[in-house]
Amino acid sequence: MASIREVAEEAGFAPATVSRYLNGHIKLKPSTQKKIEDAIDKLGYRGNGLARRLATGKSETLGFVTTDISYPFFASIASAAEREATRLGYALAVFNTRNDIMREMQILSYLQTRQLDGVIIMTNHTQTEDLATQITNDSHVVILDEDIPGAVGPRVFAENRQGGRLAARHFLENGHRSFAVISGPRGLISVEERIEGFKEELSVHGLSLPSDMIFSGPYSEETGGLGVDHFRNSPDRPTAMFATADNLCLGAIREANAANLKIPDDLSIIGFDDIPNADLLAPPLTTIRQGTAELGAESVRLMLGRLRGEIDPSVTTRIPVTLIERQSVRRMD
Amino acid sequence: MASIREVAEEAGFAPATVSRYLNGHIKLKPSTQKKIEDAIDKLGYRGNGLARRLATGKSETLGFVTTDISYPFFASIASAAEREATRLGYALAVFNTRNDIMREMQILSYLQTRQLDGVIIMTNHTQTEDLATQITNDSHVVILDEDIPGAVGPRVFAENRQGGRLAARHFLENGHRSFAVISGPRGLISVEERIEGFKEELSVHGLSLPSDMIFSGPYSEETGGLGVDHFRNSPDRPTAMFATADNLCLGAIREANAANLKIPDDLSIIGFDDIPNADLLAPPLTTIRQGTAELGAESVRLMLGRLRGEIDPSVTTRIPVTLIERQSVRRMD
DNA sequence: CTGAAAGCGCTTACAG
DNA sequence: CTGAAAGCGCTTACAG
Numbered sequence: 135m136a137s138i139r140e141v142a143e144e145a146g147f148a149p150a151t152v153s154r155y156l157n158g159h160i161k162l163k164p165s166t167q168k169k170i171e172d173a174i175d176k177l178g179y180r181g182n183g184l185a186r187r188l189a190t191g192k193s194e195t196l197g198f199v200t201t202d203i204s205y206p207f208f209a210s211i212a213s214a215a216e217r218e219a220t221r222l223g224y225a226l227a228v229f230n231t232r233n234d235i236m237r238e239m240q241i242l243s244y245l246q247t248r249q250l251d252g253v254i255i256m257t258n259h260t261q262t263e264d265l266a267t268q269i270t271n272d273s274h275v276v277i278l279d280e281d282i283p284g285a286v287g288p289r290v291f292a293e294n295r296q297g298g299r300l301a302a303r304h305f306l307e308n309g310h311r312s313f314a315v316i317s318g319p320r321g322l323i324s325v326e327e328r329i330e331g332f333k334e335e336l337s338v339h340g341l342s343l344p345s346d347m348i349f350s351g352p353y354s355e356e357t358g359g360l361g362v363d364h365f366r367n368s369p370d371r372p373t374a375m376f377a378t379a380d381n382l383c384l385g386a387i388r389e390a391n392a393a394n395l396k397i398p399d400d401l402s403i404i405g406f407d408d409i410p411n412a413d414l415l416a417p418p419l420t421t422i423r424q425g426t427a428e429l430g431a432e433s434v435r436l437m438l439g440r441l442r443g444e445i446d447p448s449v450t451t452r453i454p455v456t457l458i459e460r461q462s463v464r465r466m467d
Numbered sequence: 468m469a470s471i472r473e474v475a476e477e478a479g480f481a482p483a484t485v486s487r488y489l490n491g492h493i494k495l496k497p498s499t500q501k502k503i504e505d506a507i508d509k510l511g512y513r514g515n516g517l518a519r520r521l522a523t524g525k526s527e528t529l530g531f532v533t534t535d536i537s538y539p540f541f542a543s544i545a546s547a548a549e550r551e552a553t554r555l556g557y558a559l560a561v562f563n564t565r566n567d568i569m570r571e572m573q574i575l576s577y578l579q580t581r582q583l584d585g586v587i588i589m590t591n592h593t594q595t596e597d598l599a600t601q602i603t604n605d606s607h608v609v610i611l612d613e614d615i616p617g618a619v620g621p622r623v624f625a626e627n628r629q630g631g632r633l634a635a636r637h638f639l640e641n642g643h644r645s646f647a648v649i650s651g652p653r654g655l656i657s658v659e660e661r662i663e664g665f666k667e668e669l670s671v672h673g674l675s676l677p678s679d680m681i682f683s684g685p686y687s688e689e690t691g692g693l694g695v696d697h698f699r700n701s702p703d704r705p706t707a708m709f710a711t712a713d714n715l716c717l718g719a720i721r722e723a724n725a726a727n728l729k730i731p732d733d734l735s736i737i738g739f740d741d742i743p744n745a746d747l748l749a750p751p752l753t754t755i756r757q758g759t760a761e762l763g764a765e766s767v768r769l770m771l772g773r774l775r776g777e778i779d780p781s782v783t784t785r786i787p788v789t790l791i792e793r794q795s796v797r798r799m800d
Numbered sequence: 801c802t803g804a805a806a807g808c809g810c811t812t813a814c815a816g
Numbered sequence: 817c818t819g820a821a822a823g824c825g826c827t828t829a830c831a832g
Binding site: 135137138139149150153154157159181182183184185186187188189190 | 809812
């Protein structure tokens with residue numbers, strides 16, 4: 135590879151001039167510009183990003199941290215984030231943590247070694263004190279989808295509470311009166327806020343959700359299955375079940391099939407996320423859609439705004455949510 | 468951030484010694500090792516990856532190029548690749564090309580600017596001459612999933628032909644005698660090899676696939692829908708349809724639903740990939756499973772082997788394929 | 801074994 | 817406007 139020095143020699147100028155020209159810090163007269171361009175073409179010069187980054191102290195790459203990129207909902211967000219980052223001149227490095235906090239800490243440390251300019255983090259557990267302090271120190275972190283309480287940094291969340299309300303309202307409109315919830319780990323905002331919204335809407339109608347009608351566990355398909363199992367055998371079997379994530383519904387549907395429990399005839403369900411192909415499931419899943427494109431794009435915009443110091447670390451952007459009606463909710467009466 | 472020079476001063480040695488120690492190029496006597504470790508702890512030294520990379524000429528990051536990471540099948544592969552890369556000390560930068568060859572060329576150029584040590588490329592079109600020559604020059608590229616004819620480099624593909632045979636055999640075993648294929652763009656090996664295998668198996672049984680029973684188009688859900696539409700109105704309507712990718716099936720199922728065509732009663736289908744939740748579709752999809760974990764992991768292993776010069780650029784690894792029987796194929800008679 | 805020095809390829813104050 | 821020089825923070829022949 136040709137270096138900037140070689141280009142400069144070829145063109146008859148100093149490296150500094152070539153550098154400034156290439157970075158747009160300077161406007162050259164046409165003749166010298168041509169000489170430089172010719173030298174670049176002749177030598178096939180392309181610049182060395184590493185050297186530039188070392189000199190400037192910027193890596194021009196953003197880290198995107200998630201538990202597992204193979205979960206379709208996360209993949210959609212990552213895809214949108216990659217698109218926006220690319221548009222704005224940044225690369226996106228994707229990291230799977232498998233929910234391991236040590237791995238999360240390690241990735242955050244890349245910020246200090248300057249391998250990453252910023253990191254957008256989606257975490258999925260509630261033991262986040264260490265993360266919080268490190269994030270606060272780093273100040274180049276955007277928190278996405280799930281909260282990390284106590285950390286200082288911009289946040290992007292869905293309108294979780296509103297989502298819960300929409301779910302409850304839809305059940306109510308279809309005549310349901312007995313409810314259950316299957317959720318991820320208590321303490322996550324995707325759990326707490328969605329449940330709160332759900333309850334809020336019920337209470338508007340003079341109804342409530344007894345605490346023993348909430349079944350919680352890790353955000354896995356298995357939890358969904360266990361939840362169905364649990365409520366199927368409970369004395370007051372609910373007709374309507376709200377799940378705080380679609381993958382919970384996946385497990386629920388599998389278990390219902392195995393137990394010969396008909397959805398929606400025997401049990402109506404509403405999920406959250408609207409994962410790809412939710413419309414092709416048996417039954418097509420009624421769910422609360424989160425805008426993955428907005429979630430991904432907004433997180434990188436906030437990230438870059440933060441890097442430029444234009445964005446206050448205390449901002450929280452909420453991404454709207456909509457109910458997608460399909461066929462997993464039975465009309466009662 | 469503390470630098471290696473500061474650590475060296477603190478410990479009373481030269482930066483060179485610290486560097487060698489940290490890289491395991493040297494074994495120190497316990498006392499000096501302790502001094503260095505103490506200095507590192509005291510200063511919170513972490514090393515600067517950029518500087519190391521500039522000095523060594525290695526970026527320690529691999530590029531993973533796909534048309535869109537949000538397609539679940541690609542996301543699964545990327546996830547496995549990330550895992551294996553991490554295990555072996557490399558980061559994985561994910562790039563979405565949206566099938567744009569210019570973007571692919573751009574990413575390959577990062578190899579020359581040393582931003583990437585190698586790239587694993589999944590492409591999805593047939594106009595690949597320019598790609599091929601660039602890849603041959605770069606020599607740090609692994610070709611995954613779809614071929615780039617003429618390019619010199621290790622390849623990782625599924626046992627496509629075998630997959631096609633399995634699909635045909637399953638149809639035959641279930642009594643089908645009239646067949647159709649919906650495929651991605653002609654020329655892609657995922658299309659050609661799978662169709663060849665399908666035909667091979669038919670011919671073993673004295674049957675054939677007329678060329679007008681192959682409907683091709685871009686690898687999109689839309690193509691699947693158009694295919695169903697096409698064959699539904701054809702004079703000799705097939706009972707069995709093989710799709711060279713599951714997303715084609717997704718479109719096919721949607722269209723069949725819209726046209727009130729029952730799968731598998733009116734039309735049996737077999738897909739390819741076994742995308743996540745294929746078992747929960749209506750109907751649960753019988754499909755040829757590709758091992759995404761192996762595809763992803765093997766591609767990074769070949770990549771690193773290639774970087775170390777241990778792997779011949781002409782190797783092609785084939786990943787096994789299995790038929791997953793579910794309920795989209797009707798038993799005839 | 802250990803160190804001083806040069807070099808990786810840029811960028812950017814500082815001078816002129 | 818343009819250039820010489822220093823510096824980013826490492827690594828690694830080359831000496832001793």
